Amino acid sequence: MAISKAPQPFFISTMEGSDIDAVMEIERLSFRAPWSRNVFLEELEREWARVDVVRDTADGSVVAFANYWLVADELHILNIATHPRQRRLGHATRLLSHMVEVARAGACRCLTLEVRRSNALAQRLYGRFAFRAVGLRPNYYADDQEDAIVMLLEMF
Ligand SMILES: CC(C)(COP(=O)(O)OP(=O)(O)OC[C@H]1O[C@@H](n2cnc3c(N)ncnc32)[C@H](O)[C@@H]1OP(=O)(O)O)[C@@H](O)C(=O)NCCC(=O)NCCS
Numbered sequence: 001m002a003i004s005k006a007p008q009p010f011f012i013s014t015m016e017g018s019d020i021d022a023v024m025e026i027e028r029l030s031f032r033a034p035w036s037r038n039v040f041l042e043e044l045e046r047e048w049a050r051v052d053v054v055r056d057t058a059d060g061s062v063v064a065f066a067n068y069w070l071v072a073d074e075l076h077i078l079n080i081a082t083h084p085r086q087r088r089l090g091h092a093t094r095l096l097s098h099m100v101e102v103a104r105a106g107a108c109r110c111l112t113l114e115v116r117r118s119n120a121l122a123q124r125l126y127g128r129f130a131f132r133a134v135g136l137r138p139n140y141y142a143d144d145q146e147d148a149i150v151m152l153l154e155m156f
Pocket residue numbers: 030031064079080081082083086087088089090091092093094114115116119121122124125128
């Protein structure tokens with residue numbers, strides 16, 4: 001008898017140009033100084049940049065996304081966000097696990113990111129992946145001069 005596996009309720013795929021409205025909505029709802037549409041469109045063109053999305057298998061809608069760069073032996077996370085209606089369901093965890101896998105497959109030495117000093121939720125999320133704070137960039141954010149904490153996850 002054939003055993004059929006239940007489909008996963010969510011899956012990760014590369015962002016398509018047609019996802020731009022959904023990604024922009026998540027961006028606007030998630031950040032004080034959201035990136036513009038053009039920034040995302042430019043990211044889709046950059047050879048070293050990736051934007052991956054989490055989709056609901058039922059209808060293909062985008063519930064979360066992550067934007068990262070693969071430069072030399074480093075995976076640098078620029079942006080990660082989950083739609084406010086879809087938070088605490090493990091989507092960011094899914095995306096981070098995926099990026100760790102991408103880093104491993106690409107023989108990256110480390111993953112890095114910057115996070116606002118006040119963003120305790122995100123810092124807790126990264127801490128669960130064993131990222132550690134390794135530096136501070138004073139007045140890093142242009143909109144309000146908040147400091148950024150630099151976090152690092154070494155692969156080996
Ligand atoms: C930070 C963010 C991406 C987390 O997305 P998410 O899909 O809700 O994350 P997950 O469901 O995978 O949560 C993973 C863990 O993060 C921590 N966390 C996330 N949201 C939290 C909350 N509201 N309160 C406490 N802990 C929280 C918890 O440790 C959580 O694990 P748990 O649910 O088992 O306790 C999301 O809150 C978001 O989009 N925030 C706005 C954008 C942002 O700040 N991005 C980070 C920029 S550096």
